[in-house]
Amino acid sequence: MPAHAQTSTDAIVAAGRRLLEERGADALTMRDVADAVGVRAPSLYKRVRDRTDLFRLILEDVTDELAEAMDAAADSGDPVADLRAMAEAYRAFAHANPVAWGLLIAPQPQPGATERSVRISATLLLTVAALAGERDALLAARTLVPWVQGFVTMELAGTFRLGGDVEQAWRFGLDHLLIAISRPDPARRP
Amino acid sequence: MPAHAQTSTDAIVAAGRRLLEERGADALTMRDVADAVGVRAPSLYKRVRDRTDLFRLILEDVTDELAEAMDAAADSGDPVADLRAMAEAYRAFAHANPVAWGLLIAPQPQPGATERSVRISATLLLTVAALAGERDALLAARTLVPWVQGFVTMELAGTFRLGGDVEQAWRFGLDHLLIAISRPDPARRP
DNA sequence: ACCTGAACACCGTTCAAGT
């Protein structure tokens, strides 16, 4: 007589993500995840291959949600406003999910880009192209995006230790970068 | 009769750092470190409080070396050349010590800034001030530094997946950022 | 079909006993 399913992959991923954010990556044990979904640890292996696979599934979920948030933010049609909105959405997501986001940008794992994350990369590149020109789009994206990622990493890590207004620094940096990657307006040339 | 010391804190830290870089953070076990220095695992606890403490000591060592490399690089007296040299030294160090550097910029640990790292922060801020002006120095530093960190993070993590020349992107970004944070030259004003 | 207790190999860490 078949035993009925007590849990699901979705429930395991959701519980894992919650535990990850609450207690950190090291504290995410298979036994705790199993407890959270109401089974014993060995049962998890019917749904996920191993702990690494669970991390992969969690990071896919996080990646997808981040991409969706950025996609929803960029809706004005104006390149500068859209890039600002995407940067703000990225930063807000990182603040709301610091542990998961930290894993997302860590060197080791490649959570296998989701469709949504591939799409948002394409959208971002197109938006940058509208500002910097087709030819310099990739170079300009690699000027803007690392700054956003680095800034958020540093503020979440508490690396900004010399005082000052972090919000002001965010605006200052974003303003200067958007100007720096803008193609000079042909109408203003002599 | 007292047993003679078979190892030292320095040897333990050096072995730990080597293992860390060779096999990654998760593979850095107390038993392997003990093996590498020729004692049994329990003996390590005479020199380091616990594994977390060992990581702290390793990261202090790494921090100090990075600060020294950046300090040695900035010797021209010209702000732009010095900032370029510091950025290059930082990037080269990260490429040479990717795992340790990854831990250095990770959210969790604060390896307790060494004297050298505090000094290099001050030097950096002064150099930026010479370029951006006293008033905007902190804002300008928080525009330049996160980009450098973010760029290196992304290239080491393999996040630049859309092709293109990464070296060109590094030069493009650095050039544009240095211009962006430069105070307009008063001599060029009408 | 899925769930479970028992077990295994591994890890960080402690400690009494050695020299």
Next chain:
DNA sequence: ACCTGAACACCGTTCAAGT
């Protein structure tokens, strides 16, 4: 003083046995 084997609690994971 420092080193060690033995031991403990914990972890990821496997598997035979249950329903």
